[in-house]
Amino acid sequence: MQLETLILKFQQKDEKAFEALYNMYSDSMHGVIFNIVRDNDIAEELMQDVFIKAWNNASSYSAEKGRFFTWILNIARNAAIDKTRSKAFKNSKKNLDAEYFVDILQNSDSLDNKTDAIGIGKFVSKLAKKCIEVIELLYFKGYTQKEASEELNIPIGTIKTHNRNCIKELRDIVLK
Amino acid sequence: MDINAYIQSGVLELYVAGALSEKESKEVYDLMLKHPEILKEVLEIESAIIKLTAATSKNTNTHTFTTVKDQIANNNNNPKVVSISKYNWLTYSGWAATLVLGLGLLWALNENRQLQSDIQIVENEQLFLETQIADAKSDLEASKALLNVLRDRDIISIPLGGQGNFANTYAKVYWDRKTNSIYLDAQGLPEAPEGKVYQVWSLTLNPLTPTSLGTIDNFNTDDNKIFEITNANESQAFGITLEPAGGSETPTMEQLYTLGVVTSSP
Numbered sequence: 001m002q003l004e005t006l007i008l009k010f011q012q013k014d015e016k017a018f019e020a021l022y023n024m025y026s027d028s029m030h031g032v033i034f035n036i037v038r039d040n041d042i043a044e045e046l047m048q049d050v051f052i053k054a055w056n057n058a059s060s061y062s063a064e065k066g067r068f069f070t071w072i073l074n075i076a077r078n079a080a081i082d083k084t085r086s087k088a089f090k091n092s093k094k095n096l097d098a099e100y101f102v103d104i105l106q107n108s109d110s111l112d113n114k115t116d117a118i119g120i121g122k123f124v125s126k127l128a129k130k131c132i133e134v135i136e137l138l139y140f141k142g143y144t145q146k147e148a149s150e151e152l153n154i155p156i157g158t159i160k161t162h163n164r165n166c167i168k169e170l171r172d173i174v175l176k
Numbered sequence: 177m178d179i180n181a182y183i184q185s186g187v188l189e190l191y192v193a194g195a196l197s198e199k200e201s202k203e204v205y206d207l208m209l210k211h212p213e214i215l216k217e218v219l220e221i222e223s224a225i226i227k228l229t230a231a232t233s234k235n236t237n238t239h240t241f242t243t244v245k246d247q248i249a250n251n252n253n254n255p256k257v258v259s260i261s262k263y264n265w266l267t268y269s270g271w272a273a274t275l276v277l278g279l280g281l282l283w284a285l286n287e288n289r290q291l292q293s294d295i296q297i298v299e300n301e302q303l304f305l306e307t308q309i310a311d312a313k314s315d316l317e318a319s320k321a322l323l324n325v326l327r328d329r330d331i332i333s334i335p336l337g338g339q340g341n342f343a344n345t346y347a348k349v350y351w352d353r354k355t356n357s358i359y360l361d362a363q364g365l366p367e368a369p370e371g372k373v374y375q376v377w378s379l380t381l382n383p384l385t386p387t388s389l390g391t392i393d394n395f396n397t398d399d400n401k402i403f404e405i406t407n408a409n410e411s412q413a414f415g416i417t418l419e420p421a422g423g424s425e426t427p428t429m430e431q432l433y434t435l436g437v438v439t440s441s442p
C-alpha cells in the first residue's frame with residue numbers, strides 16, 4: 001500500500017493503517033527517544049505515548065507541512081526533551097548533554113535481533129566527528145540550522161552543505 | 177529550474193529533519209509533486225535516517241502494537257469512566273461540606289435577623305409603657321395641683337345654674353383672686369355642636385356689662401372639663417353662652433346656658 005494511502009486511512013482512524021505505520025516507525029522513534037533519555041523503560045513508555053498522541057491528533061497532520069516521518073519525529077523529540085526537563089527525571093539522571101548517538105551503536109551488546117545495527121555502528125563510527133555532531137543535533141535533537149551553527153561554531157550557510165555531505169556518506173553506509 | 181543544483185543544496189536533508197519553515201516545507205512539497213527525482217531523493221534521505229535512528233534503539237523488545245491498541249480502545253470506549261474518576265470522594269465531600277456550611281450560615285443569618293426584630297418589638301413595647309407611666313404621673317400631678325387649688329381657703333366657689341332651655345346644665349367657677357385666675361369646671365355642659373364654641377363671660381350687674389374671658393376651643397377634647405382662665409376683672413357674676421366658632425363681641429342671650437352670681441368675697 002502506498003504511504004500516502006496509509007496516512008490517509010490513519011487519519012480516518014483506521015487501526016490497521018495505524019499498525020502498519022507503527023511497525024514502520026516505532027523502532028526509529030524508540031531510538032531517537034532512547035538517545036535523549038538513555039533509559040530503556042522510559043523510552044519504551046514515551047514511544048508508545050508518542051504514537052497514542054499521534055493517533056489522537058491525526059487530523060492535525062498535513063502533507064503540505066512536511067513528511068509524516070518528520071511530523072512524528074517532532075512529537076517524539078519534544079516528548080523526550082520534555083521528559084528530561086521534568087524534576088523527577090533530573091533528580092535521577094546524570095547530565096546527558098555530552099553523549100552522542102554513536103556511543104550507543106558502539107556499545108551495543110544486545111543487538112541480536114538487529115543485525116543491521118552492528119554493521120551500521122561499525123561504519124557510522126567512521127563518520128567524521130563533525131558529521132556525527134551535525135546529525136545528532138539536526139535529526140536526534142531537532143535543532144534549527146541557526147541553533148546548530150551556534151552550537152558547533154560553524155557558519156549557518158555551511159551547515160546545509162555540510163549536512164548534505166554527511167547524509168550522503170550515511171546513505172552509502174546504510175542503503176548499500 | 178536546475179533540479180540537480182536544488183538537490184545538491186542540502187535543502188531536502190533539512191526538510192526531512194524538520195528544520196525548514198512552514199513556507200519552505202510547502203515549496204519542497206510542491207516541487208516533489210512536480211519532480212519525481214526530488215521525491216526519490218527525499219525518500220532515500222528519510223530511509224537512511226530511519227535506519228540510523230532505528231539502529232540506536234537498543235531495545236530487545238519487539239515494540240508490539242498491542243499496548244498502544246489497548247490504550248486507544250480504552251480512550252474511545254470509556255470516556256465516561258475516565259471523566260468520573262477525575263472526581264474522587266474528596267471532591268464530593270468538599271462540595272458537600274461547602275453546601276452544609278452555606279446552609280448553616282444562611283440559617284444563622286436568618287435566626288439573627290429574627291432575634292433583632294424581636295428585640296426591636298420589645299424595645300417599642302417598653303417605650304410605650306414608659307410613655308404611659310409618664311402620662312399617668314403627669315396626670316396625677318395635675319390632679320394633685322387641682323386638688324390643692326380647690327382646698328385653698330382663698331378661693332371663691334361660684335355655682336353656675338342652668339338657664340331657660342338649658343336648665344339641666346350646670347358648671348362651677350373657682351376664682352382665685354390672688355393669681356387673677358379662675359378654674360371653670362364645665363362637666364355639666366353637653367358637647368359643643370359642630371361650628372359652635374362655649375364662650376365664658378365675666379359680668380358686672382349694675383349696669384349689666386359682659387366682658388369676654390375667651391372661648392373654650394378645646395372643650396370637646398378635654399378629658400376632665402376643667403379649664404384655667406385668666407380673669408383680672410372685678411367680676412360680680414359668670415356666664416357661659418354657646419357662640420359661633422371664634423366667639424362673639426357680646427353674649428347671645430338666647431344661647432345662655434349657665435349663669436351664677438358671686439355671693440361672697442373671700
